[in-house]
Structure formats: structure tokens, C-alpha cells
Amino acid sequence: MMLSSTVRNLVLLTAASLACAPARVTPPAIPDRTAVTFPDTWRFPAGARAAFARNAMIASNDRLASEAGNEILRQGGNAVDAAVAVGFALVATHPEAGNLGGGGYMVIRLADGRTAALDYREMAPLAANRDMYLDAEGNVTDASVEGYLASGVPGAVAGMAAALERYGTMTLAQVMAPALRLAEQGFVVDSNLFASIRGDRRLIGRFAGASLFLPGGEPPPIGSTLRQPTLARTLRLIAAQGPEVFYRGEIADSIVAEMRRGGGIITTEDLAGYRVAWREAIRSTYRGYTLLTMPPSSSGGVTITETLNILETFPVLPEFGRAAYFHRLASAYQRAFIDRNSKLGDPDFVSVPVAELTSKEYARRLASTIEPGRSTPTSSLTSVRPEGGESMHTTHFSVVDAQGNAVATTTTINSLYGSGVYVAGAGFFMNNEMDDFAAKPGVANQFGLVQGEQNAIAPRKRMLSAMSPTIVLDPADQLLLVVGARGGPRIITGTSQVILNVIDHRMSLADAMSAPRIHHQALPDELRFEEGGLTPEAQTALRLLGYELDSNPGGIGTVIGVMRVPGGWEGFVDPRSYGGAVGN
Ligand code: DON
Numbered sequence: 369m370m371l372s373s374t375v376r377n378l379v380l381l382t383a384a385s386l387a388c389a390p391a392r393v394t395p396p397a398i399p400d401r402t403a404v405t406f407p408d409t410w411r412f413p414a415g416a417r418a419a420f421a422r423n424a425m426i427a428s429n430d431r432l433a434s435e436a437g438n439e440i441l442r443q444g445g446n447a448v449d450a451a452v453a454v455g456f457a458l459v460a461t462h463p464e465a466g467n468l469g470g471g472g473y474m475v476i477r478l479a480d481g482r483t484a485a486l487d488y489r490e491m492a493p494l495a496a497n498r499d500m501y502l503d504a505e506g507n508v509t510d511a512s513v514e515g516y517l518a519s520g521v522p523g524a525v526a527g528m529a530a531a532l533e534r535y536g537t538m539t540l541a542q543v544m545a546p547a548l549r550l551a552e553q554g555f556v557v558d559s560n561l562f563a564s565i566r567g568d569r570r571l572i573g574r575f576a577g578a579s580l581f582l583p584g585g586e587p588p589p590i591g592s593t594l595r596q597p598t599l600a601r602t603l604r605l606i607a608a609q610g611p612e613v614f615y616r617g618e619i620a621d622s623i624v625a626e627m628r629r630g631g632g633i634i635t636t637e638d639l640a641g642y643r644v645a646w647r648e649a650i651r652s653t654y655r656g657y658t659l660l661t662m663p664p665s666s667s668g669g670v671t672i673t674e675t676l677n678i679l680e681t682f683p684v685l686p687e688f689g690r691a692a693y694f695h696r697l698a699s700a701y702q703r704a705f706i707d708r709n710s711k712l713g714d715p716d717f718v719s720v721p722v723a724e725l726t727s728k729e730y731a732r733r734l735a736s737t738i739e740p741g742r743s744t745p746t747s748s749l750t751s752v753r754p755e756g757g758e759s760m761h762t763t764h765f766s767v768v769d770a771q772g773n774a775v776a777t778t779t780t781i782n783s784l785y786g787s788g789v790y791v792a793g794a795g796f797f798m799n800n801e802m803d804d805f806a807a808k809p810g811v812a813n814q815f816g817l818v819q820g821e822q823n824a825i826a827p828r829k830r831m832l833s834a835m836s837p838t839i840v841l842d843p844a845d846q847l848l849l850v851v852g853a854r855g856g857p858r859i860i861t862g863t864s865q866v867i868l869n870v871i872d873h874r875m876s877l878a879d880a881m882s883a884p885r886i887h888h889q890a891l892p893d894e895l896r897f898e899e900g901g902l903t904p905e906a907q908t909a910l911r912l913l914g915y916e917l918d919s920n921p922g923g924i925g926t927v928i929g930v931m932r933v934p935g936g937w938e939g940f941v942d943p944r945s946y947g948g949a950v951g952n
Pocket of ligand 1: 782
């Protein structure tokens with residue numbers, strides 16, 4: 369399974385030949401993929417087939433949304449036009465995470481080599497303060513997770529509009545047409561949507577979304593058509609008037625009215641003051657490949673870069689599935705997450721040592737603390753203690769167009785259906801992103817993340833995220849992989865393991881995404897693995913190394929990916945999740 373020197377040479381030769389190949393005329397040869405075996409107990413088969421298309425590919429958590437993007441590509445739109453179309457379509461078809469009431473991140477790489485990173489993360493309202501989620505005894509309450517106080521000021525509409533304005537070729541009305549149609553004319557409720565609404569009916573039932581999503585106390589039946597006239601009206605307003613109407617017009621009024629009704633603190637001033645931030649994508653290298661990934665206010669790019677830099681110090685990684693491999697991986701994640709949890713925050717508020725954390729020299733120092741024969745307790749690397757558990761939704765989509773422009777976007781309202789608050793006058797759910805701040809530095813949030821002062825709450829500050837939209841170029845600087853995930857901190861471990869599976873373990877996209885994964889986030893100090901994903905021998909060996917193992921019946925992140933293959937593009941949706949990859 370490991371990359372032999374012959375294969376490595378072949379990769380380099382192929383890469384060199386790619387440099388001279390005219391783009392997309394003769395499909396460039398892609399290095400051969402290696403067949404992989406997974407443990408007998410693992411629930412997903414190796415050798416699954418990804419969707420293939422010759423020119424362009426879109427993968428997202430909802431087939432209808434991917435088709436919306438493909439419709440825009442067929443009309444001549446580029447990858448950014450299509451990504452914005454997917455983003456708005458998800459609002460209608462994937463209400464658990466697709467959103468107007470949340471925010472996210474986008475990494476763009478244009479075919480001419482230009483790159484951009486767009487931060488459209490929510491901001492804390494002006495009336496927010498660092499102790500707003502503590503009770504009289506100083507204990508953390510659940511107000512950052514559920515209800516009117518849990519929301520940051522949404523960035524999604526400003527983000528989509530900004531991306532389109534700078535890099536798109538079409539108007540908002542054009543790219544929003546499929547979303548508008550899906551909201552207005554409706555779409556057929558499938559078993560995924562039904563189960564998702566049903567799973568969160570307690571939360572949804574508390575707020576104004578109940579009448580639409582739980583008529584008579586149950587979700588709309590499978591096979592019925594879900595129409596969302598209020599959302600359709602909102603989308604039509606945005607398509608016609610632009611983001612202004614969301615931040616200063618009629619929709620802003622509806623948000624503020626909803627906040628007043630329930631004691632929320634988002635005001636007209638908050639909405640009018642929301643701004644996206646264009647940032648420089650983090651550009652790093654890993655074994656000759658280039659990664660373009662998201663800088664703070666997301667921790668995703670720094671943590672992935674730091675992890676891969678540590679792993680790169682080992683000339684060859686142990687074979688996939690071996691305890692020695694997972695030991696290296698967990699040790700690298702553990703060290704990177706310690707930095708993530710204590711040193712990262714919104715760069716517009718705190719100083720963040722991105723250059724140091726992503727440097728090869730720093731990675732060498734961290735790697736030198738990894739002992740081959742034993743795990744390192746997190747307590748010997750840091751003194752912060754965890755409390756609390758975790759829950760789960762977020763949605764990632766990847767788009768590549770026929771010119772080779774690529775967009776990786778991850779967007780969220782945090783947990784499923786966000787805070788539960790539904791803006792009755794405008795037809796969408798609000799986020800509960802305030803929980804991504806350290807409500808009390810040193811105490812765990814809903815993902816069990818123990819974070820520090822850098823991520824304390826302040827007005828207009830963006831809460832630290834784990835979202836990791838990432839674009840990988842091959843050694844000849846050709847677009848190879850467009851990837852990202854959902855799953856809170858497991859976004860980082862999920863996304864990076866797919867990249868490692870492609871680069872180090874030579875897996876196909878489908879195998880790279882189906883393979884069992886592990887997770888380590890420093891605190892709690894345990895190595896999580898997916899049930900059935902580690903052989904009994906690997907588990908025993910990891911315990912002997914000193915790891916506390918925790919088997920996770922759910923998934924460790926759910927990844928969405930698009931990858932170049934000979935003759936075109938593959939798209940694949942994590943088998944742990946649902947969605948669709950379509951292309952042309
Ligand atoms: O920004 C973050 O890191 C979180 N709000 C993401 C939440 C998430 O992925 C939930 N999904 N499973």
C-alpha cells in the first residue's frame with residue numbers, strides 16, 4: 369500500500385509531463401491508484417465508484433442543489449456562479465444546514481492560478497459580552513446552543529453576493545433562479561429530509577418553523593411536495609435587490625422583529641454593520657503537493673497545515689490501517705489541536721501566529737516530541753481540562769468548471785437547524801454559532817472543544833471555526849482535489865485524512881472518503897475511531913501505546929470531494945452522509 373519509489377517517480381514524471389500539456393485538450397495522466405482493503409468489520413466497501421464527468425463536477429449534500437449548480441454551468445456560468453447557485457439551493461432543500469441565517473468560508477482557485485479566501489463567518493452582536501452565557505454561579509448555560517441568544521449576525525447572503533460580484537459572471541437573479549424555483553414550486557420530501565426533521569422535532573417544534581416543518585406535529589410525509597412561500601419571497605427580494613435588503617431592508621426588519629419577539633439581541637445596527645472579509649488563502653506544501661486552505665477566523669487551514677507538516681517530517685508513513693499509522697496521525701492532530709484551541713481566534717481582534725504555526729521548522733520541533741513507542745498524554749503538553757460532551761450540521765460543496773476554476777465552500781448554522789429560531793417573516797432558521805466561542809475559556813463547548821482567551825466573546829468578533837474548505841494542487845500545480853467536510857472539529861480530521869489517503873496511500877477518491885477515520889482533538893485526551901474501522905490488533909496495539917480508545921458509532925466528519933482523474937472529474941459524497949455529485 370505504501371508508495372514505492374517507482375510509483376513516486378511515476379508521479380513526478382507524470383507531474384512533469386502535465387506541466388507541458390495543453391489544459392484539458394489531452395486529458396492528463398493521473399498516477400495509478402492503489403487497491404486498498406479495509407477491516408472486515410468496516411461498514412463501507414472498498415472499490416466504490418464515484419460519479420464521473422468529462423468537463424465539470426459539483427458535489428454537495430443534496431442532489432437537487434448539485435443539479436442547480438450544474439444548470440448554471442450549462443448556461444455558461446463559471447464555478448463561482450455555480451457555487452453560489454448551490455449555496456442558495458441548499459437553503460431550500462437542505463434546511464438543516466443550508467442557510468441564509470448562518471455563515472461560512474470559501475476558497476477559490478481560478479484556472480489562471482489566482483486564489484482567494486472569503487470569510488463570511490457570523491459576527492457576535494454588539495450587545496454580546498464575554499460572560500453572556502454564564503449563570504449567577506459562573507456556570508455555562510445552554511443559551512449559546514438553543515434559542516434567541518445563540519445567534520451571531522448572519523454572513524451567508526453577504527458572502528454569496530461578494531463571491532459572485534468579485535469572481536462570478538452572472539447576476540444574483542440568474543444564479544438564484546433554481547433556488548427560487550425549489551422554494552416556490554417545491555420539491556419532493558425524501559427519507560433523508562423526513563428523518564432529519566423528525567430527529568430534531570423537539571427543537572423545531574419550539575419555534576416558528578413548526579407550522580411548515582411539523583404540520584400536525586410530524587414532518588411532511590415522504591413523497592409529499594414541500595413548498596416554502598415565505599422563503600421564496602425572501603429569495604425573490606434578494607435576487608431583485610441584492611444583499612442590501614437582507615442587511616438594511618425588509619428582511620433585516622423581519623430578523624429584528626423575530627429577535628424582539630423572543631428576547632434576542634441582534635439589532636438593525638448589527639445587520640447594517642455586517643462585513644465579509646477577503647483574506648489570503650493559506651498556501652502550504654505537502655510532499656510536493658500544494659494546499660490552498662482557509663486561514664483564521666477558521667482554524668481549519670492552520671490545523672490541517674500544521675498536522676500535515678508534522679507528518680511530512682516522516683519520510684514515509686506506515687501503511688494505512690496499521691496502529692503505527694494511527695499513532696503518528698493521532699499524535700500530529702493532538703499537537704495541532706493544542707495550538708488550535710489556545711492560539712487561534714479572529715485575526716481582526718487577536719494576534720494569531722499563523723506563520724509560525726504553519727512553518728516547517730515548527731512542525732519539526734513538534735514532531736521531535738512524538739515517541740514511536742508510546743502516546744503522549746495531552747496533560748504533559750497542556751494544562752487545560754475538558755468538560756461536557758458534543759453533538760452535531762454544516763454542509764460543504766465542491767465545484768470545478770470546464771475551465772478549471774475551482775471553489776470549495778463550507779457553510780453552517782452550526783448544529784442541525786441552528787438555534788431552532790425560525791424567522792417567521794422571512795422563512796429561514798437562525799444559527800447557533802455563538803457556541804463556537806469559548807463561552808468560558810477552559811470549559812468545553814458542544815463539540816467538547818476546550819478553547820482559550822483568544823476565542824473569548826466580544827462584540828463584532830467572529831467565533832473560531834473548524835471549517836476547512838481546501839484545494840489541493842498536484843506537483844505540477846494542476847488542480848487535483850477540492851474537498852471539505854462537516855462535523856465540528858472532525859471537519860479538520862476528516863478532511864485531512866481524505867487528503868492523506870489520496871497523497872500517501874494512493875487511494876481513489878471513493879476509497880479515500882470511504883476509509884475508516886480516527887480523531888484526536890487533544891482534549892478529551894482520547895483517540896476516537898469509527899466503530900468497526902480499526903482491527904482488533906490495531907486497537908490492542910494502540911492501547912499498549914497508551915491511548916484511551918473511544919469507538920464512535922457515528923462518523924468522524926462527513927466529507928464532500930471532487931478530484932481530477934484521467935479524462936475528467938470524479939465527485940463523491942461521503943457514504944456516512946447523503947447528497948449528490950453531478951457533472952457534465
Ligand atoms: O464552525 C464550526 O467549526 C462549527 N460551527 C461547525 C459545526 C458542524 O460542522 C456541525 N456539524 N456536524
